Amino acid sequence: MIAAGLVVRDLVVRFGGHTAVDQLSFDAPLGQLTGLIGPNGAGKTTTFNACSGLSARAEGSVMLFGQDVSSAGPSARAQLGLGRTFQRMQLFDSLSVADNVRLGRIAHLAGSSPLRQVLARRSDHELVETATESALGRCGIHDLRDRQVRDLSTGQRRLVELARVIAGPFRLLLLDEPSSGLDDRESQRFGAILMRLVEEDDRGILLVEHDMALVMETCDHLYVLDGGRLIFDGTPTEVQTSELVQHAYLGTGRSDAAR
Amino acid sequence: MSDLLPFVIAGLASGSIFGLAGMGLVLTYKTSGIFNFAHGAVATAAAYTFHELRTVRSMPWPLAGAITLGVFAPAAGIGLERIARRLADASTANKIVGTLGLLLAVQGGATILYGSSVLTFQPFLPTGTFAIGSTQVGYDQAIVVVLALIAAAALYGFFRASRTGIAMRGVVDDPSLLSLSGTSPVRVRVQAWVIGSIFAALSGILIAPQLGLDSILLTLLVVQAFGAAAIGRFSSLPLTHVGGLIIGIGASVSTRFVGDVPTLAGVPSSLPFIVLFVVLLTFRSPAMDERIAGGRERPSASLGERTPSLGVAVVVASLVVVPFVVGSKLPVWTNGLVFVILLASLALLVNTSGQVSLCHAGFAAVGAATFSHLASGAGLPWLVALLGAGLAAVPIGAVVAIPAIRLSGIFLALATFGFGILLERMVFNTSIMFGAFGNRPAPRPDLLIIEGTSDHAFYFVVLAVVLLTAAALWAVQRSRLGILLRALADAPVALNTHGANSNVTLVLVFCITAFLAGLAGALLGASSGSISGVGFGPFDSLTWLVVLAISGSSVLRTGAIAAVLLAIAPAYLPTWFTDYRSLGFGALALAASTSLIDGAGLQRIRASLATTAPRRVARSPVRDRTRHSFGEVAP
Numbered sequence: 001m002i003a004a005g006l007v008v009r010d011l012v013v014r015f016g017g018h019t020a021v022d023q024l025s026f027d028a029p030l031g032q033l034t035g036l037i038g039p040n041g042a043g044k045t046t047t048f049n050a051c052s053g054l055s056a057r058a059e060g061s062v063m064l065f066g067q068d069v070s071s072a073g074p075s076a077r078a079q080l081g082l083g084r085t086f087q088r089m090q091l092f093d094s095l096s097v098a099d100n101v102r103l104g105r106i107a108h109l110a111g112s113s114p115l116r117q118v119l120a121r122r123s124d125h126e127l128v129e130t131a132t133e134s135a136l137g138r139c140g141i142h143d144l145r146d147r148q149v150r151d152l153s154t155g156q157r158r159l160v161e162l163a164r165v166i167a168g169p170f171r172l173l174l175l176d177e178p179s180s181g182l183d184d185r186e187s188q189r190f191g192a193i194l195m196r197l198v199e200e201d202d203r204g205i206l207l208v209e210h211d212m213a214l215v216m217e218t219c220d221h222l223y224v225l226d227g228g229r230l231i232f233d234g235t236p237t238e239v240q241t242s243e244l245v246q247h248a249y250l251g252t253g254r255s256d257a258a259r
Numbered sequence: 260m261s262d263l264l265p266f267v268i269a270g271l272a273s274g275s276i277f278g279l280a281g282m283g284l285v286l287t288y289k290t291s292g293i294f295n296f297a298h299g300a301v302a303t304a305a306a307y308t309f310h311e312l313r314t315v316r317s318m319p320w321p322l323a324g325a326i327t328l329g330v331f332a333p334a335a336g337i338g339l340e341r342i343a344r345r346l347a348d349a350s351t352a353n354k355i356v357g358t359l360g361l362l363l364a365v366q367g368g369a370t371i372l373y374g375s376s377v378l379t380f381q382p383f384l385p386t387g388t389f390a391i392g393s394t395q396v397g398y399d400q401a402i403v404v405v406l407a408l409i410a411a412a413a414l415y416g417f418f419r420a421s422r423t424g425i426a427m428r429g430v431v432d433d434p435s436l437l438s439l440s441g442t443s444p445v446r447v448r449v450q451a452w453v454i455g456s457i458f459a460a461l462s463g464i465l466i467a468p469q470l471g472l473d474s475i476l477l478t479l480l481v482v483q484a485f486g487a488a489a490i491g492r493f494s495s496l497p498l499t500h501v502g503g504l505i506i507g508i509g510a511s512v513s514t515r516f517v518g519d520v521p522t523l524a525g526v527p528s529s530l531p532f533i534v535l536f537v538v539l540l541t542f543r544s545p546a547m548d549e550r551i552a553g554g555r556e557r558p559s560a561s562l563g564e565r566t567p568s569l570g571v572a573v574v575v576a577s578l579v580v581v582p583f584v585v586g587s588k589l590p591v592w593t594n595g596l597v598f599v600i601l602l603a604s605l606a607l608l609v610n611t612s613g614q615v616s617l618c619h620a621g622f623a624a625v626g627a628a629t630f631s632h633l634a635s636g637a638g639l640p641w642l643v644a645l646l647g648a649g650l651a652a653v654p655i656g657a658v659v660a661i662p663a664i665r666l667s668g669i670f671l672a673l674a675t676f677g678f679g680i681l682l683e684r685m686v687f688n689t690s691i692m693f694g695a696f697g698n699r700p701a702p703r704p705d706l707l708i709i710e711g712t713s714d715h716a717f718y719f720v721v722l723a724v725v726l727l728t729a730a731a732l733w734a735v736q737r738s739r740l741g742i743l744l745r746a747l748a749d750a751p752v753a754l755n756t757h758g759a760n761s762n763v764t765l766v767l768v769f770c771i772t773a774f775l776a777g778l779a780g781a782l783l784g785a786s787s788g789s790i791s792g793v794g795f796g797p798f799d800s801l802t803w804l805v806v807l808a809i810s811g812s813s814v815l816r817t818g819a820i821a822a823v824l825l826a827i828a829p830a831y832l833p834t835w836f837t838d839y840r841s842l843g844f845g846a847l848a849l850a851a852s853t854s855l856i857d858g859a860g861l862q863r864i865r866a867s868l869a870t871t872a873p874r875r876v877a878r879s880p881v882r883d884r885t886r887h888s889f890g891e892v893a894p
Contacts, residue, residue: 052756078758090753092746103746104757110743112760114767118740168757 274507
């Protein structure tokens with residue numbers, strides 16, 4: 001196993017009597033874009049929450065870079081290099097774009113040490129500024145840096161959230177529907193940003209996405225969920241030609257998938 | 260066992276009243292999503308109305324009761340529904356401040372009309388007794404228990420079976436769907452508020468004979484309904500009634516056991532708050548989760564003060580001149596300075612970090628008591644004692660941070676309120692704090708070079724501490740912690756998923772706040788020469804939060820404005836104005852949070868209030884970029 005990023009085995013998440021995720025196993029290695037697709041309610045966001053330590057009800061094992069983090073909290077997993085964005089965006093609305101992106105790095109530096117939460121090391125300032133500039137540049141939002149985040153459009157906000165997680169030293173990124181609310185042109189640009197992250201930084205990305213064109217174009221490997229269960233996994237081409245998947249998710253025809 | 264029976268019966272009677280109040284609270288919360296902190300104030304107003312009609316206007320009690328329950332309570336309910344409707348889209352903090360403002364206004368109004376002394380409230384139910392076995396039971400007790408049971412059963416049946424009741428349940432789930440089916444959600448909510456207010460009014464009238472007409476006690480004691488509602492998970496009516504009974508019996512029976520132990524004397528009366536605190540800490544139903552998840556939204560964070568400039572120099576220079584200008588009012592100004600620390604520290608918690616605390620006065624009280632112990636008891640140097648006072652409050656701050664980790668919005672407000680009341684009831688009068696007589700000496704400094712005991716010298720000592728504190732607060736806002744706190748207010752989850760443990764951030768800000776409040780408590784004590792629990796009660800915490808809400812959204816400047824409003828301006832206004840203070844603050848907060856006045860109007864009011872006192876203190880050294888702290892009011 002050269003690039004073991006995120007390894008999930010037998011994940012089960014129950015809400016009362018409802019099993020939202022059932023015996024799910026998958027890998028999201030570094031240097032690769034992995035897609036997690038499925039219809040609404042398939043358990044994708046629940047899976048993300050379980051991976052990032054936000055679900056108290058998760059059973060099964062989550063390994064991150066070879067370490068068992070099944071019982072670790074969200075900040076501890078982030079410290080190991082797991083970053084994420086949210087379907088319902090969690091931005092710092094009262095702060096500027098630049099401050100939001102800075103916080104991607106600052107939060108990681110602050111960690112859970114009271115001292116580090118209050119005081120920055122002398123070298124931190126440069127680290128934060130370099131990471132912020134680079135992330136703003138990659139996402140092409142330099143010109144927005146002094147704007148208040150709450151005043152931005154959805155597409156711009158998605159980019160800010162991506163820039164914030166890129167600014168942190170996170171090697172594995174969980175991106176939850178990052179292109180929803182984006183127009184076609186923005187989506188294409190988004191795809192290009194993601195591919196560069198994987199190719200140039202050797203980061204790993206696990207992507208939940210409804211835009212099939214984006215998924216088919218960018219992902220190396222896909223996992224298909226339905227009703228909390230894994231029903232298929234394979235390359236985008238294999239997924240497109242699988243009748244099982246078409247039946248469960250893509251509807252009757254292939255037009256959606258080939259869009 | 261048989262000697263416990265009278266306690267159980269008394270507990271059943273008072274518990275029934277808590278249950279009634281609790282059910283009214285749950286009903287309105289469920290149907291409108293607004294948690295009415297002024298629920299107890301409705302009960303208070305009803306008790307006073309009943310008193311007015313029966314005693315002052317000499318009506319027979321059944322008529323007075325009928326008017327109170329049949330006219331006053333429904334009118335109050337209709338008014339509350341209108342307020343709730345305006346609060347529906349407000350931020351969580353605004354929802355809290357809105358009903359807290361109403362609470363303050365009602366309590367203040369009652370004090371204006373009937374004075375602050377306790378009036379006796381003659382029992383109106385028959386006071387004779389009958390025997391069950393060897394135990395005497397009062398007719399009034401039996402009537403209360405049966406009445407509450409009937410009311411509970413009727414409400415429950417109504418909720419389950421009647422068309423309106425079913426509509427009420429529908430309005431909780433999906434108001435728009437309900438209106439599609441031809442039932443007006445507004446009408447349903449009005450009905451819920453009317454019923455809720457009648458329950459509150461009934462509980463107020465029934466509990467008044469036990470308590471007397473004391474506006475603060477009545478307002479707070481019906482807050483015991485919070486404990487009952489917590490047991491009912493803020494959603495189940497029958498469980499709320501049972502919760503009321505548990506609390507009533509628990510409190511009553513515990514008086515039997517703690518009667519001989521002075522240190523536990525506070526237990527019976529604070530049992531509901533212990534219950535509230537523990538339930539909130541340990542119990543999370545999905546329903547509560549959902550409310551909590553929705554409770555974090557917050558409109559605007561302060562951007563903090565700008566870099567100090569010429570303006571700061573002018574403010575400092577003016578403050579140095581103050582003692583030579585204000586004459587005999589100097590102690591007022593000294594207290595005003597201390598209040599800047601007190602309120603700026605609260606503002607760091609509320610405005611910057613998006614938390615709510617209703618036990619700020621508790622931190623100050625711990626500081627004041629510790630200061631007295633260290634300076635006058637142990638004879639430590641003055642500055643050491645002052646520092647110790649701040650440090651002693653830190654662990655209390657850390658304890659309060661625990662509910663903040665689990666809860667937010669109204670549940671955090673409730674937990675901290677409960678904690679503040681617990682502290683007052685159980686610890687204030689013990690020897691750890693103010694002692695049984697409630698008074699301890701607090702010296703002024705006698706430093707090596709300065710003899711700080713005169714009013715003038717002490718003013719400058721306080722000024723020095725305040726300037727140091729202001730500089731520290733300014734530095735905190737600019738430090739890494741400053742940006743983490745603002746992030747915490749906006750999206751704590753994102754802070755965690757990027758690697759910063761937000762629990763640590765929360766504990767830090769509560770500890771800093773508590774430390775500064777502890778310092779301020781010590782200075783207030785030293786200023787007056789002796790300290791007691793007066794001025795550090797839960798009602799003070801509540802008033803401070805409300806005044807802070809109408810004072811702005813930054814930290815230092817908002818703290819200064821609030822200090823002027825609370826501590827300095829009253830000394831320059833006619834004495835009758837002091838009586839109207841609570842009413843005024845409450846009404847202003849209510850109006851601001853329901854957007855009756857917009858941001859500009861509020862700023863004008865703020866400015867005019869600030870100019871009643873010399874302007875240097877209130878005017879900010881920074882460019883005016885005020886946004887109303889709690890409100891998403893249009894600029």
